[in-house]
Amino acid sequence: MSRTLVLVRHGQSEWNLKNLFTGWRDPDLTETGVAEARAAGQRLKAAGLTFDIAFTSVLSRAQRTLSLLLEEQGQTDLETIRDAALNERDYGDLSGLNKDDARAKWGEDQVHIWRRSYDVPPPGGESLRDTGARVWPYYIHRIQPHVLRGETVVVAAHGNSLRALVMALEGLTGEEIVARELATGVPIIYRLNADSTVAEKTVLDA
Numbered sequence: 001m002s003r004t005l006v007l008v009r010h011g012q013s014e015w016n017l018k019n020l021f022t023g024w025r026d027p028d029l030t031e032t033g034v035a036e037a038r039a040a041g042q043r044l045k046a047a048g049l050t051f052d053i054a055f056t057s058v059l060s061r062a063q064r065t066l067s068l069l070l071e072e073q074g075q076t077d078l079e080t081i082r083d084a085a086l087n088e089r090d091y092g093d094l095s096g097l098n099k100d101d102a103r104a105k106w107g108e109d110q111v112h113i114w115r116r117s118y119d120v121p122p123p124g125g126e127s128l129r130d131t132g133a134r135v136w137p138y139y140i141h142r143i144q145p146h147v148l149r150g151e152t153v154v155v156a157a158h159g160n161s162l163r164a165l166v167m168a169l170e171g172l173t174g175e176e177i178v179a180r181e182l183a184t185g186v187p188i189i190y191r192l193n194a195d196s197t198v199a200e201k202t203v204l205d206a
């Protein structure tokens with residue numbers, strides 16, 4: 001039985017390139033991001049994966065990554081569910097600010113805490129814990145049932161919404177998640193046991 005879950009962070013966005021906090025803002029992919037999404041689809045195809053259902057956020061960069069990836073897979077008609085529960089962490093007042101400008105204003109350490117800590121929210125935004133509080137229930141109720149019935153499921157989402165999911169799937173602590181970075185356009189494949197724990201993890205990098 002397959003019980004396979006594939007997580008993919010969207011390809012590079014215009015605001016990733018400009019080094020701006022993005023959160024719930026909605027920039028498109030860059031050319032590099034498009035190429036990353038296509039490469040992810042090619043790698044998944046080469047790994048022999050065919051999907052039964054796809055999930056993504058309501059933000060363009062994740063949706064476009066998914067559709068480019070599915071084009072490479074030859075699965076453009078795949079059933080796709082879009083939900084704001086999978087959106088990027090809301091970066092609040094930092095949204096649209098340059099990350100280096102923010103470091104100059106508030107200091108390297110404070111900005112790192114806002115970006116990577118588990119429970120310190122950026123001003124007016126969501127902590128990773130807040131993000132997990134919407135991502136994890138959505139995973140448990142909407143995504144996991146498909147995986148446990150033996151399907152192969154792809155989730156195209158965002159750096160921090162996926163970090164929240166990875167934290168729960170891998171049982172990481174609030175300290176351990178600080179160092180976890182997810183690369184753009186690199187699929188992570190989890191095979192689950194019948195009891196929903198992770199049996200095997202593969203990172204499909206180049």
Ligand SMILES: O=C(O)[C@H](O)COP(=O)(O)O
Pocket residue numbers: 020021022023024088091115158159160
């Ligand atoms: O929202 C953003 O700015 C990015 O998608 C993720 O940014 P981060 O790596 O600064 O958390």
